[in-house]
Amino acid sequence: LVSDFFCPNAGGVETHIYFLAQCILELGHKVIVITHAYGKRKGIRYLSNGLKTFSSMAHEAMFNGWLMGIRTVFTDHSLFGFADASAILTNTLVLQYSLANVDRVICVSYTSKENTVLRGKLDPRKVFTIPNAIETRLFYPDPKQFYENPTTIIFLGRLVYRKGADLLCAIIPKVCTRHPRVRFIVGGDGPKRVDLEEMREQHHLHGRVTMLGTLPHDMVREVLVQGQIFINTSLTEAFCMSIVEAASCGLHVVSTRVGGVPEVLPAEFITLEEPVPDLLVDALSEAIRKRESKQLMDPMKKHKAVSNMYYWPEVAKRTEVVYQDAMRQPSPQWLLGIKKYADQGIGFGILYITVSIINMIFLTILEFFDPSAVSSHPTLWML
Numbered sequence: 001l002v003s004d005f006f007c008p009n010a011g012g013v014e015t016h017i018y019f020l021a022q023c024i025l026e027l028g029h030k031v032i033v034i035t036h037a038y039g040k041r042k043g044i045r046y047l048s049n050g051l052k053t054f055s056s057m058a059h060e061a062m063f064n065g066w067l068m069g070i071r072t073v074f075t076d077h078s079l080f081g082f083a084d085a086s087a088i089l090t091n092t093l094v095l096q097y098s099l100a101n102v103d104r105v106i107c108v109s110y111t112s113k114e115n116t117v118l119r120g121k122l123d124p125r126k127v128f129t130i131p132n133a134i135e136t137r138l139f140y141p142d143p144k145q146f147y148e149n150p151t152t153i154i155f156l157g158r159l160v161y162r163k164g165a166d167l168l169c170a171i172i173p174k175v176c177t178r179h180p181r182v183r184f185i186v187g188g189d190g191p192k193r194v195d196l197e198e199m200r201e202q203h204h205l206h207g208r209v210t211m212l213g214t215l216p217h218d219m220v221r222e223v224l225v226q227g228q229i230f231i232n233t234s235l236t237e238a239f240c241m242s243i244v245e246a247a248s249c250g251l252h253v254v255s256t257r258v259g260g261v262p263e264v265l266p267a268e269f270i271t272l273e274e275p276v277p278d279l280l281v282d283a284l285s286e287a288i289r290k291r292e293s294k295q296l297m298d299p300m301k302k303h304k305a306v307s308n309m310y311y312w313p314e315v316a317k318r319t320e321v322v323y324q325d326a327m328r329q330p331s332p333q334w335l336l337g338i339k340k341y342a343d344q345g346i347g348f349g350i351l352y353i354t355v356s357i358i359n360m361i362f363l364t365i366l367e368f369f370d371p372s373a374v375s376s377h378p379t380l381w382m383l
Contacts, residue, residue, distance in 0.1 A: 001017055001020070001021060001031065001032070001033045001034070002033075002034040002035070002058040002061040002062070003017050003033070003034075003035055003058060014217075015134070015217065015241065016077070016132050016133075016241065017033060019133065019134075019135055019312050020133075020312070020315065020316060020319060021033055022312075023312045023313055023315070023316030024316050024319065024320065026313075026316075027316060027317070027320055029320070034058075034061055058074075059094060059098045062074060062098050062099075062101075062102060063098065063355075063356075063359075064359065064363075066101040066102075066332050066337055067332075067334070067337075067356065067359055067360055067363060068363065069331055069332050070332075071103045071326040071327055071329060071332075072101070072102050072103055072326070073102070073103060073104045073105070073106060073322060073323055073326050074098070074099060074102045074104075074105045074106070075105075075106040075107075075108075076105065076106070076107050076108070076112055076116045076238070077108055077112075077132075077238055077239065078112075078238055079111070079112060079115050079236045079237065079238045079259045079260070080115065080119060093348055095119050095120050096119075096120055096121055096344050096345075097341060097344055097348060097349075097352050098120075099120040099122060100337070100340040100341055100343075100344055100352075101332060101337045101340055102126075103126075103326035103329045104126055104127075104128065104322050104323075104325060104326040104329075105120070105122060105126055105127040105128070106127075106128050106129075106130050106319065106322055107127060107128070107129050107130075107238070108129070108130065108131055108132050108238050108239040108260065109129065109131065109238055109239050109259070109260025109263045109264070110129055110260070110263060111238070111259050111260040111263065112129075112238040112239070112259070112260050113127050113128075113129050115238075121344075128318075128322050130315060130318045130319055130322070131239060131263075131264075131310060131315065132239050132241050132244070132310065132315070133310040133311060133312045133314070133315040134241065134244050134245055134248060134306075134310055134312075135312060136248050136303065136306060136307040136310070136311075138221060139220075139221050139224070139245045139248035139249050139303075140221070140248070140249065140303055141225060141249050141250030141299035141300055141302075141303050142225035142249075142250075142299075143250070143298075143299055143300060145225050145226055146225070146228055146250055146299045149226060149227070149228070150181055150182075150183060151179070151181065151182045151183070151228060151229070151288055151291050151292065152182070152183050152184070152185060152226055152227035152228060152229070153175070153182065153183070153184050153185070153227060153229045153230070153231055153284065154184075154185050154187075154223065154224055154226070154227035154229070154230050154231070154246065154251065155168060155184065155185070155186045155187070155188070155230075155231050155232075155233070156186075156187040156188055156215065156220060156223065156224070156230075156242055156246075157187075157188045157232070157234070157242060158188050158189070158190045159186075159188050159189055159190035159191070159192040159193045159196065160190045160191060160192055161192065161235070162234065162235055162236060163188075163190075163233065163234050163235070164232075164233025164234050164235050164256060164275065165190065165192030165193075165195065165196065165233070166192065166195070167233040167235075167256070167275060167277055167280065168186070168196065168231070168233050169192075169195050169196055169199045170277035171231070171233070171277055171280050171281055171284070172184055172196075172199065172200075172203075172205070172209060173199065173203045173205070174277070174278075174281045175281055175284050175285070175288075176203070176205055176208055176209075178281070178285055179285070179288055182208070182288060183208045183209070183210070184205075184208065184209045184210070185210045185212065185223060185226060185227060186209065186210065186211050186212065187212040187213070187214075187215045187220075187223050188212075188213075188214065188215070189213050189214045193211070193213075196209075196211065197211065220245065221245075221249060224245065224246055224249040224251060225249050225250075227251055228250075228251060228252065228291050228296065229251060229252050229253075229254060229284065229287045229288070229291065230242070230243065230246035230247075230251040230252070230253045230254070231253075231254050231255070231280075231284065232253065232254070232255035232256065232261070233255075233256055233275070233280070234255075234256055234258060234259075234261070235256065235258060235275055236258055236259050237256075237258055237259040237260060237261050238259055238260050239259075239260050239261075239264060240255070240259075240260070240261050240264060243255055243261070243264060243265060243270065244264060244265070244306060244309075244310055247265055247269050247270070247302055247306050248302075248303050248306040248307070249299070249303070250297075250298075250299020250300065250302050250303055251299075252269070252270075252271070252287050252290070252291070252296050252297070253265060253269060253270040253271070254270070254271045254273070254280065254283045254284050254287050255270055255271070255272055255273075256272070256273065256274070256275040256280070257272040257273060257274055257275075258275060266305075268297060269297070269302060269305075269306075271283045271286065271287060334356075334360065337356070338353055338356060341353050341356065
């Protein structure tokens with residue numbers, strides 16, 4: 001498993017990789033996680049059950065894996081556009097070539113699958129949809145706080161443009177004006193935190209808007225259970241783990257209708273609106289009305305339903321099927337892979353072909369001096 005995002009950092013992708021690895025281990029397989037080096041952390045380290053972390057990059061791993069004859073499976077957790085300069089560069093220079101020789105692709109929603117197929121020019125038959133999951137035993141409701149606390153709206157996420165921090169800045173003052181007893185708890189950090197602090201100062205909302213900053217993942221549940229409503233303002237989202245965690249804790253979710261979000265929860269668990277401040281304010285007001293009139297679903301009933309929807313062992317088994325399908329594919333052929341690069345386009349194709357030839361020569365030299373069949377195992381440092 002190769003990911004830019006992994007422990008000790010906290011986040012949806014980090015959590016997904018960690019628990020997926022744990023479940024695959026329980027199915028009897030060996031799991032290696034390749035990620036970035038963090039600070040002074042060096043070498044190979046065991047997490048619980050023998051999980052290991054290295055330092056590398058996902059696209060580099062797929063590129064070199066193909067050259068080394070290793071089957072590759074790419075899991076896409078993101079949505080990207082097609083029109084802006086960065087998306088065009090990412091799609092044409094990186095993704096299309098990275099996926100040219102991939103064996104199988106996993107996406108976390110049907111919207112994400114459609115997006116990835118178009119961006120990567122993939123055969124849809126190679127792409128599978130497997131949702132994320134959560135460890136619902138870690139995200140359970142606190143009915144006492146749900147019913148006794150004043151109406152509280154929770155936001156947890158990175159305070160960046162893509163997560164809708166600007167929308168949040170516009171929404172909070174309007175909701176507080178309409179509903180004098182409602183309070184907000186905002187967890188997360190990022191460049192837009194300054195804007196939220198200024199909004200709180202300008203509207204004199206220090207007593208009603210609590211800014212928590214970065215939260216360790218083991219504290220997320222403790223924050224969620226303080227509220228009854230969860231607000232997600234993302235402008236693009238392939239799946240959105242945070243709304244599943246919130247629903248598992250019994251909260252009603254109000255979210256922007258973007259990406260794969262409409263696929264995640266049943267209609268009675270979530271209120272969807274376009275990413276427009278006034279529409280989201282109206283949606284929150286309706287959720288507040290239901291909360292005050294005791295029309296929101298019982299949190300324990302909601303938790304039980306979510307537990308049956310997103311179950312890690314089931315996700316791991318479905319992922320295992322895709323991995324086994326990839327293993328049944330013919331061994332990667334070097335000349336065929338070169339042809340696939342050429343088919344993607346002459347300009348960048350020549351670049352990737354050149355790099356492939358250089359890497360293949362380098363791998364041949366390494367194999368001569370240190371044959372993989374007799375290569376010794378590296379020293380391991382135990383955590």
